[in-house]
Amino acid sequence: MPVLSLFPTLGLTLGYLMMTAFCHPPVSACKLTQRMALCDAQQLVSVPGDLPENIEDLSLNNNHIKALENGCLSRYRQLRSLSCANNDLETVGSNVFRDLLHLESLNLAENMLRYGDGQTGQFLRFLSSLKVLDLSSNSITEDMASELLQNLTSLERLSLSRNLLSRLDDSIFSDLHQLKELNLERNQLYEIDGAFDNLNNLQRLNLAFNLLPCLVQFEMTQLLVLNASHNNIEWFITNQDLKETFQLETLDLSDNKLLFFPFLPASSHLRNLLLSQNKISFYHHLANMSRTNWTNSIVFYNLQGNVSNVTAELWDETLHGDMSSLELLDLSGNLIANFPRGFLLQMPHLYQLKLRTNCMESLNVSSGELPATLHELDVSNNRVTTLHAGQRAVSDLNNLTHLNLSLNDIQRLPPKLFSSLPRLSTADLSYNTIGVCDQNEDTNASYTDCLVWGKIGSLRQLHLAGCNIVDLSPSAFEGSPLVHLELSNNVGLHLKPNSLAGLAGTLQHLGLGNTGLLNFDFSPFHHLRYLNISKNSISQLPESLMELDLKLLDLSGNNLTTIPSEQASRLAQTLESVFVNGNRFNCCHLNWYRTFEKLVNIVDLAEVRCFDQTHKTQNVVHFDSHKCGANNEESIWWYILLLSSMIVIFLSITGLIFLTLKPRVLPNAIKKKCWKATSY
Ligand SMILES: *[C@@H]1O[C@H](CO)[C@@H](O)[C@H](O)[C@H]1NC(C)=O
Ligand SMILES: *[C@@H]1O[C@H](CO)[C@@H](O)[C@H](O)[C@H]1NC(C)=O
Ligand SMILES: *[C@@H]1O[C@H](CO)[C@@H](O)[C@H](O)[C@H]1NC(C)=O
Ligand SMILES: *[C@@H]1O[C@H](CO)[C@@H](O)[C@H](O)[C@H]1NC(C)=O
Ligand SMILES: *[C@@H]1O[C@H](CO)[C@@H](O)[C@H](O)[C@H]1NC(C)=O
Ligand SMILES: *[C@@H]1O[C@H](CO)[C@@H](O)[C@H](O)[C@H]1NC(C)=O
Ligand SMILES: *[C@@H]1O[C@H](CO)[C@@H](O)[C@H](O)[C@H]1NC(C)=O
Ligand SMILES: *[C@@H]1O[C@H](CO)[C@@H](O)[C@H](O)[C@H]1NC(C)=O
Ligand SMILES: *[C@@H]1O[C@H](CO)[C@@H](O)[C@H](O)[C@H]1NC(C)=O
Ligand SMILES: *[C@@H]1O[C@H](CO)[C@@H](O)[C@H](O)[C@H]1NC(C)=O
Ligand SMILES: *[C@@H]1O[C@H](CO)[C@@H](O)[C@H](O)[C@H]1NC(C)=O
Ligand SMILES: *[C@@H]1O[C@H](CO)[C@@H](O)[C@H](O)[C@H]1NC(C)=O
Numbered sequence: 001m002p003v004l005s006l007f008p009t010l011g012l013t014l015g016y017l018m019m020t021a022f023c024h025p026p027v028s029a030c031k032l033t034q035r036m037a038l039c040d041a042q043q044l045v046s047v048p049g050d051l052p053e054n055i056e057d058l059s060l061n062n063n064h065i066k067a068l069e070n071g072c073l074s075r076y077r078q079l080r081s082l083s084c085a086n087n088d089l090e091t092v093g094s095n096v097f098r099d100l101l102h103l104e105s106l107n108l109a110e111n112m113l114r115y116g117d118g119q120t121g122q123f124l125r126f127l128s129s130l131k132v133l134d135l136s137s138n139s140i141t142e143d144m145a146s147e148l149l150q151n152l153t154s155l156e157r158l159s160l161s162r163n164l165l166s167r168l169d170d171s172i173f174s175d176l177h178q179l180k181e182l183n184l185e186r187n188q189l190y191e192i193d194g195a196f197d198n199l200n201n202l203q204r205l206n207l208a209f210n211l212l213p214c215l216v217q218f219e220m221t222q223l224l225v226l227n228a229s230h231n232n233i234e235w236f237i238t239n240q241d242l243k244e245t246f247q248l249e250t251l252d253l254s255d256n257k258l259l260f261f262p263f264l265p266a267s268s269h270l271r272n273l274l275l276s277q278n279k280i281s282f283y284h285h286l287a288n289m290s291r292t293n294w295t296n297s298i299v300f301y302n303l304q305g306n307v308s309n310v311t312a313e314l315w316d317e318t319l320h321g322d323m324s325s326l327e328l329l330d331l332s333g334n335l336i337a338n339f340p341r342g343f344l345l346q347m348p349h350l351y352q353l354k355l356r357t358n359c360m361e362s363l364n365v366s367s368g369e370l371p372a373t374l375h376e377l378d379v380s381n382n383r384v385t386t387l388h389a390g391q392r393a394v395s396d397l398n399n400l401t402h403l404n405l406s407l408n409d410i411q412r413l414p415p416k417l418f419s420s421l422p423r424l425s426t427a428d429l430s431y432n433t434i435g436v437c438d439q440n441e442d443t444n445a446s447y448t449d450c451l452v453w454g455k456i457g458s459l460r461q462l463h464l465a466g467c468n469i470v471d472l473s474p475s476a477f478e479g480s481p482l483v484h485l486e487l488s489n490n491v492g493l494h495l496k497p498n499s500l501a502g503l504a505g506t507l508q509h510l511g512l513g514n515t516g517l518l519n520f521d522f523s524p525f526h527h528l529r530y531l532n533i534s535k536n537s538i539s540q541l542p543e544s545l546m547e548l549d550l551k552l553l554d555l556s557g558n559n560l561t562t563i564p565s566e567q568a569s570r571l572a573q574t575l576e577s578v579f580v581n582g583n584r585f586n587c588c589h590l591n592w593y594r595t596f597e598k599l600v601n602i603v604d605l606a607e608v609r610c611f612d613q614t615h616k617t618q619n620v621v622h623f624d625s626h627k628c629g630a631n632n633e634e635s636i637w638w639y640i641l642l643l644s645s646m647i648v649i650f651l652s653i654t655g656l657i658f659l660t661l662k663p664r665v666l667p668n669a670i671k672k673k674c675w676k677a678t679s680y
Contacts, residue, residue, distance in 0.1 A: 035078070039063070047072045060084045061107075067091045068123075074099045083107040085134070090114075094122040105132040109159070114139035121147025129154050136183070137162040146172040159183040161206070168195035177201070185209050185227075196220060207231065208252070221245070221265075227252040229274070236262035238321065243267070253278070254330070264321025271325050276332040276354070284340040323347045332356040332378075344370055352376040356404075359383060363405075365417060366390035367397050376402040380428065386447070387413035389420070398422055406430035406463065412447040419456050430465035430486065438473045454478040454502065465489045465511065478502040488513035488532060497521055512536070513554065523547045534558065534579065541567055549574040556604060557582040563592035572599040579603050585610035587618050588628035 030039040030048060036057040039048060044063040049072075051058070056078050065084060070093035073079070079100050089111035097103060106127065113135070115121065121144040124130070130152055140148070140163040149155075155176050165187040172195055173179065181204040189210035196202060203224040212231040219239040220226070224247055228236075233256035238246075246268035253262060258278035264270065323329075326347040336358040344350065350371040360382040364370075366389045370377070374397055387410055390396070401423050410432035418424060435450030453462060454477050462482055466489040476499070477485075483506055487493060493515040500507070504524035512520075514535040522528065523544040531550055535557035545553075546567060553575060560583040563571075568591065571578075578600050585593075587610035596602055608620040612627065 049075065051076070054078050056080045056102075058082050060087065062086045064088050067093075068096045069093050070095045070098075072096060077101070079103055081105040084111070086110040088112060090117070091119050092123040094120055094125075096123055098126050100127070102129060103127055104129055106130060107132075107134040108138070109134045110137040112139065113144075114164075115141055115144040121145070124148050125151050127152060131155060131178075132157045134159045135163070136160065139164055141165065142167060142169075142172060149173060150175055152176060154178055157181040160187070161185040163187055165189055167191045168193065170194035170197055174198050180204065182206070203247075218265075221247060223248055225250040225252075228256070229253060230255040232257055234259060238263050238265045240266065245269070250274075261320055264323065266321055268322045269325050270323065271349075272328045273323075273326055274328075274330045275334065276330045278334050280331065280334040281336055281359075282338070282340050282343070320346070325349060327351045328354075330354040331358065334358050337361060347371050349373055354378045355382065357381045362386050362388060364388040364390075365397065365403075370397060372397060373399060375399050378402070378404040379408070380404045381407040384408040384410055385412075386410070387417060389414040389417050396420070400424055401458075402426045404428040405432065406465075408432050410434055412449055413451070414446060415448040415451070418451065418453075418459070422458060424456065424458050426461040426463075427459060428463040429467060430463045430489075432467055434464075434467050436464065436469055436472055436476045438475055452476075453482070454480045457481065460484060462486070469493055472496070472499040474498040474501045476502075481506050483507065484509040486511035487515060490515050492516060495520055500525075514557075520544070535582075546570045551575060552577045554579040555583070556580060559584055561586045562589035565591050565595065568592035568595040572596055575600045577601045577603050581607040581609070585620065587612040587620070587623050588625070590620060590623070590625065593620055 029042050030037045030051060032038075032052070032055075035052075035055050036059075037048075037051045037055045038059050040059055041062040044060060044065060046065060047060065047068065053075055055076055058076060058079055058081070061083055062085075065087040067090065068084070069091075072093075073082070073096055077099050080102050082100070082103060082105070085107045086109070089108060090113070092108075092113065097106075106124075113119070124133070128151060131154055133152070133155055135145075135148070136159045140160060142165045145160060145163075145165060149158075149172065153175050156178050158176070158179060158181070161183045162185070165184065166189060168184075168189065168191070170193065173182075176199060178201055179199050180201055182199070182202060183206045185206045186209040189207065189212055192207075192212070196205070199220075200222060202220065202222060205220070205223055205225070206227045208227045209230040212228065212233055214233055214235040214237075215228060216235055216237045217239045218237065219242055221242065221244045226248065227250075229252045233253060236253055236258065240263070243266065246265040248265065248268050248270050250272040251262070251264075251270060252272075252274040254274045254276040256278050258275065258280050261280055261282065262273075262275070264273075320343075323346050327349055329347065329350060329352070332354045333356070336355065337360060344353070348371055350373055353370070353374060353376070356378050357380075360379055361384060363379055363384050365377075365387060368390055377400060384405065385408070387405070398421075400421050403421070403424060403426070406428045407430070410429065411434070413434070418427060429451075433449070437448075437450035437452055453459065454475065459480065459482060461484040463486040465486050469487065469490040470492050471494055474496070478501070480502060482503055485500075485503065485507060486509075488511040491514060493512075495512070495515065495517060497520070500510075504526070506527060507525050508527050509530040510525070510528060511532040513532045517533055517536045518538060519542050521544045522531070522542060525548065528548050529551045531545075531548070531552070532554040534554045537559045538555075539559040539561070541555070541560070541563060550571065551574060553571065556579040560580075562585060572595050575596075578596060580596075580602060581604040585608070590610065593602075593608075602608065605621060609617040610620050610623060612618050612623070
């Protein structure tokens with residue numbers, strides 16, 4: 001015993017000796033590298049006072065510091081960067097930064113700074129070299145901000161996001177002549193009155209997630225990016241009297257309440273115009289009416305009762321401003337039924353046009369209507385019934401590669417529309433009523449209700465989900481280089497063995513969910529990696545699947561009771577993800593699950609249920625296989641065990657009986673013999 005207890009004591013002493021000998025355990029466990037001290041997440045309640053005096057970079061994030069008292073930083077006069085984010089800062093002494101003449105970057109984000117209780121807005125006044133300041137996620141009001149920001153004449157980047165600013169006037173940023181980037185996201189701003197007038201260098205302004213009702217007399221010509229998304233903006237009106245070119249490249253007004261297309265600068269470099277989720281419509285059909293008695297001017301008041309009489313030619317759709325540099329126009333989620341004549345042609349560089357979820361009823365896909373530069377057009381979820389094209393029924397949108405027309409009510413289109421788009425690689429016609437035809441019988445017709453896909457040499461992705469397709473003839477996709485074909489939700493699809501002939505050499509992604517599929521020979525499709533056969537009442541996996549090297553397989557919503565072990569092992573060799581919920585799995589035949597569990601990501605695992613012997617549903621993950629007893633596959637061993645123990649018992653009992661009977665049998669035999677053999 002003494003020997004055993006000696007070792008730990010010795011070990012401890014040795015360890016202690018080694019500790020004290022080789023590393024001075026610092027009071028604060030800060031990491032020092034060159035002139036940088038990293039003291040993040042050390043449970044500190046104050047600034048460590050024992051760091052080298054010459055550090056230039058001090059990081060105190062994620063601690064519990066409540067106050068920066070005067071003098072607590074005066075030791076570190078060389079500091080260029082100080083970060084004290086995510087602490088419990090309530091008070092900052094007004095002289096605490098007095099000696100930090102070199103400080104360029106200060107981060108006090110995620111604290112509890114606010115006015116009152118002795119806290120002033122004075123503590124930054126000495127930081128005349130400060131370039132970067134982050135005060136986000138505090139409780140700073142405009143009064144405090146206005147005091148804090150005085151004299152910060154070198155400041156280039158400022159974040160005041162997630163504070164309590166509600167109204168900005170011209171005093172608040174008046175000293176920030178060098179400011180380039182200003183983040184005011186997630187405050188409660190409802191009025192801005194001349195606050196940015198002096199910010200002649202401002203390039204990026206973020207006003208997202210505030211309560212602004214309008215932006216009028218916009219005249220910040222120097223700005224590159226304006227983000228005013230998620231406000232209550234009903235009007236965006238540029239000062240139309242300015243003839244200067246605006247530098248604006250990105251304007252984000254999404255998630256507002258615009259009724260009119262914004263009144264953009266008459267000259268600008270605007271490239272990205274984001275207007276999704278508003279109530280924009282065009283009113284050119286009202287133009288004549290307005291001449292008589294409709295108002296043309298809007299009057300805006302500010303809090304002081306100052307009136308700005310902004311006159312916008314509300315009904316004149318020719319005055320939208322300069323859109324000649326636009327590359328991206330996002331109008332998703334508005335109320336647009338059609339565009340004024342020539343509207344889109346004012347954008348000779350347009351690359352991407354997003355019109356998802358509007359009220360479009362017809363669409364003319366031709367270069368006489370759309371810019372020839374267009375690369376991506378999304379008109380999904382509108383009310384389009386007929387697609388038109390140019391007079392020759394041939395369009396010359398030579399660069400269009402993505403066309404999304406899903407969720408409309410398209411029933412007719414020009415037969416050669418798609419084949420006349422030489423670069424079209426992705427087409428989505430899902431949820432329309434358009435069939436797939438063999439060859440166009442009548443190629444002279446100007447409209448057709450079914451399309452031939454085989455001839456379109458550029459097409460790689462085709463989405464035809466929910467198109468009420470019933471028949472697919474063997475030649476439907478002949479010669480097509482499709483890689484991705486989505487046919488899900490064509491409930492009555494009658495997939496014949498050779499329906500997808502022609503795609504065997506290319507197809508990698510095939511969607512056949514909810515198509516009534518029961519069996520299909522997948523073996524020719526060697527390149528298939530993604531297969532969706534969900535919602536099909538399949539009760540046995542097609543054997544041809546075993547010849548594929550699938551990566552993703554969706555088997556959910558079928559009628560499978562199990563997946564035979566050999567099939568599960570084969571699939572698991574290549575599968576990365578599988579969906580299996582909504583089948584009729586037998587809880588006592590879950591060997592497939594144990595195979596998959598180890599090797600494959602069962603994406604919907606939490607929802608996978610099985611039926612136990614009493615037909616109750618059980619969660620596959622929590623099911624205890626011992627409950628299965630005789631029905632279990634593994635129970636065969638139990639059977640054997642049970643049987644063998646019964647045999648053993650039986651044998652022992654017979655043995656015992658035999659042994660107990662033996663004495664009588666033996667003498668009997670002897671007796672018999674004796675009785676027979678001997679006669680005296
Ligand atoms: C701003 O700086 C000037 C001179 O550098 C100084 O006189 C003035 O008091 C400072 N203002 C504040 C609020 O500290
Ligand atoms: C505008 O701000 C919102 C909120 O931060 C952000 O989601 C969006 O991407 C920004 N827009 C641009 C164009 O950066
Ligand atoms: C507007 O009125 C003019 C004549 O006053 C007419 O030529 C034009 O077609 C009308 N436009 C619309 C959209 O009604
Ligand atoms: C505008 O004028 C038309 C006739 O030109 C008249 O019917 C209508 O009531 C007027 N609307 C208003 C708001 O005055
Ligand atoms: C309107 O603005 C001017 C200057 O911008 C200012 O002098 C005046 O006090 C403001 N208020 C009213 C009610 O005019
Ligand atoms: C605004 O301008 C219109 C026309 O220019 C004028 O009739 C109206 O009186 C003005 N309103 C104010 C408040 O100045
Ligand atoms: C579609 O636009 C082209 C070019 O502007 C035009 O020639 C054609 O008539 C239009 N088609 C329809 C049906 O509006
Ligand atoms: C189409 O794209 C190519 C390169 O992507 C470009 O050179 C060409 O100018 C574009 N054509 C049009 C009409 O925009
Ligand atoms: C087409 O648009 C719909 C609805 O907006 C969307 O769900 C679908 O993913 C888009 N298709 C493609 C191929 O991007
Ligand atoms: C198509 O039109 C051409 C000439 O316009 C004609 O010769 C040909 O017979 C037509 N074909 C059909 C199938 O109507
Ligand atoms: C498979 O297709 C069905 C539609 O039938 C769809 O709901 C499901 O999301 C698809 N599965 C995957 C993994 O995309
Ligand atoms: C699922 O299979 C069971 C028998 O295994 C059968 O009774 C049932 O009709 C099948 N359900 C469907 C929707 O095919």
